[in-house]
Amino acid sequence: MTTGRTNDNLNHFAAWVNRYCDSHGRHDALPAVSGRPFKLHTAQFRRTLAWFIARRPGGTIAGALQYRHHSIQVFEGYAGTSDSGFRAEVESEQALARGEHLLTVIDAHEHTRMAGPAAAEAARRLEEFEQRTRFQGTVVLDDRRLRRIMNRDDPAIYPGTYITCVHDSAKALCERARQGAFEGLGDHPQCQPLACRNVALTRENTDAWRGEIELVEQQLARRPPLPPLLQNRLLGRKQQIEDFLATTQELS
Incomplete structure (x- = not known):
């Protein structure tokens, strides 16, 4: 979907919301600006998107990359400055x-x-x-x-x-x-x-580790086989996880 089509859909939806509120006697319609319907477009949601990205694990780093900011601090400032309490x-x-x-x-x-x-x-x-x-x-x-x-x-x-x-x-x-x-x-x-x-x-944590072991086994079973160096690294990783799980069970 193009940006223009997305903008049209946003405004169609806003108009539908207002018609719905009018027909049902609701008072929470989208307010007019200077007597005219407020025009929505995708650029207005960049900071909203930044807010949701920042709330995810590792989000400030991902946001800085996505928004091509030079530092995490710049992204935090974009999503909401330190003074704003973001x-x-x-x-x-x-x-x-x-x-x-x-x-x-x-x-x-x-x-x-x-x-x-x-x-x-x-x-x-x-x-x-x-x-x-x-x-x-x-x-x-x-x-x-x-x-x-x-x-x-x-x-x-x-x-x-x-x-x-x-x-x-x-x-x-x-x-x-x-x-x-x-x-x-x-x-x-x-x-x-x-x-x-x-x-x-x-x-759930243990199940996630077992899922990692399954992924490693799938990689090791690939045909044609992986290069020997990569196979050894994967085997080492699998052994590390298996030893880790065995040890944690002994400690419980």
């Missing part, structure tokens, strides 16, 4: 989402079934977190209260695709202090999940 707001939203996820983990009792060197610490922190989020016998569901709890008593547990980081700066191999930089998986490039003592594994 970074703080993104980090607050990430913390809230993480808190909601941790409550789901607690509700399903997944924290009692974790494996890995930090599994016991994760269970202890989440049990304390559960106590802090209880109000008159029920777990808090209000976003504002959960946000306050995360600001005051963040358990510093960061769920990811491959690992759950139970952060302890004294043990962290990533050499990054807790500054809202943890976004899961090691979703930042300095994460060393196969060696770090801050790692705990949920069932």
Whole structure:
């Protein structure tokens, strides 16, 4: 679809919304500007897109590349300057989402079934977190209260695709202090999940690692075969993951 066609569709949709509001007596129609319908076009959504990119794991780096900015700081300024509180707001939203996820983990009792060197610490922190989020016998569901709890008593547990980081700066191999930089998986490039003592594994994390092993096996089974050097590297990677999974199960 061309940009012009997209712009036409945006304005057709806006007109439909206003007709719908008129016919149903609603008062939340799109307001006119200087007595005329506001004309939408795709360029107006660049910052909206930047906002959503920035909220994804590693989003500020991806956004800087996508928008061809010279630095991450320029992208952050584009998505919302530091004075506007953009970074703080993104980090607050990430913390809230993480808190909601941790409550789901607690509700399903997944924290009692974790494996890995930090599994016991994760269970202890989440049990304390559960106590802090209880109000008159029920777990808090209000976003504002959960946000306050995360600001005051963040358990510093960061769920990811491959690992759950139970952060302890004294043990962290990533050499990054807790500054809202943890976004899961090691979703930042300095994460060393196969060696770090801050790692705990949920069932989903273990399944993700097994999926990695399957991908390696598929590559090794390719015909014609891969070059010997690449085969050796893949075999080494597969062995590393298998040893890692075996070790984490022994520690659980």
